[in-house]
Amino acid sequence: MIVFSDLDGSLLDHDTYDWAPAQPALALLKERSVPLILVSSKTLAELEEFRVLLELQHPVVAENGAVIDVPDGYFGGDAERPASAVARAELQSVYEDVKSTYGFRCEAFYELGVSGIARETGLSERRAGLANDRQASEPVLWRDDERRAEQFRQAMISRGLRCVRGGRFLHVMGNTGKAEAVNQLLDAYAHVWPGGETTSVSLGDAPNDLGMLSVTDVAVVIPGKHGHPMNVDTPTRVLRPTLAGPAGWNAAMMSLLEEQLGSYSTTKIDGG
Numbered sequence: 001m002i003v004f005s006d007l008d009g010s011l012l013d014h015d016t017y018d019w020a021p022a023q024p025a026l027a028l029l030k031e032r033s034v035p036l037i038l039v040s041s042k043t044l045a046e047l048e049e050f051r052v053l054l055e056l057q058h059p060v061v062a063e064n065g066a067v068i069d070v071p072d073g074y075f076g077g078d079a080e081r082p083a084s085a086v087a088r089a090e091l092q093s094v095y096e097d098v099k100s101t102y103g104f105r106c107e108a109f110y111e112l113g114v115s116g117i118a119r120e121t122g123l124s125e126r127r128a129g130l131a132n133d134r135q136a137s138e139p140v141l142w143r144d145d146e147r148r149a150e151q152f153r154q155a156m157i158s159r160g161l162r163c164v165r166g167g168r169f170l171h172v173m174g175n176t177g178k179a180e181a182v183n184q185l186l187d188a189y190a191h192v193w194p195g196g197e198t199t200s201v202s203l204g205d206a207p208n209d210l211g212m213l214s215v216t217d218v219a220v221v222i223p224g225k226h227g228h229p230m231n232v233d234t235p236t237r238v239l240r241p242t243l244a245g246p247a248g249w250n251a252a253m254m255s256l257l258e259e260q261l262g263s264y265s266t267t268k269i270d271g272g
């Protein structure tokens, strides 16, 4: 099994950023050496903290797929960067042009500044600084209506960029995404674990997770606070826990891990 998980609103509580309710499943994943790959809109600087706190030695996907970080030697070769990532400075100049052309009411991270980010997210100033340490994506706080958000998204697409919705922000970036990053990592795992029957699982709560949820064998849709529909295309299985955040994360992962253990013991019995 390989597990790909969103952080905010999924493994972490949407408001308190706590993950304690997921502790039982996290411990079991560790015990069984199942890779847990964090796939987030957060920056690499922020994910480094969670890598340490959660004691993970696996790749992480930052900035909604625009940044992939693989520990040295993990796949035995060099990790590839997403080819279509666009540098933040370039994203900002396109954003400024679009915002002034249409007169959208919105504020990007670089306009909010560290104290504005702290105010809007409830993060400490230090954490807000880490959140602003970005390479290839720009979060935008939307203060305009939904129809105008769609107009904004189309304007970005016509300029060769992408715009996805996270729990709190719109994220502007190049043609990179969580789905592309997860596929890239699944290919890398297939090379180091040839011939293995590996089940891929992904967990997410928001529309920016939909691509990722549709490329793994099992998709776990955590109830979100955004009110947008979460229709997942194509995976073999979709689990929808009733609890939000880390409690729902834990319930879904525990049932998948128990099933896996069940199939192991059946195999043993069948094999005599």
Ligand SMILES: [Mg+2]
Pocket (backbone or CB within 6 Å): 006, 007, 008, 009, 010, 166, 167, 204, 205, 206
């Ligand atoms: Mg989320």
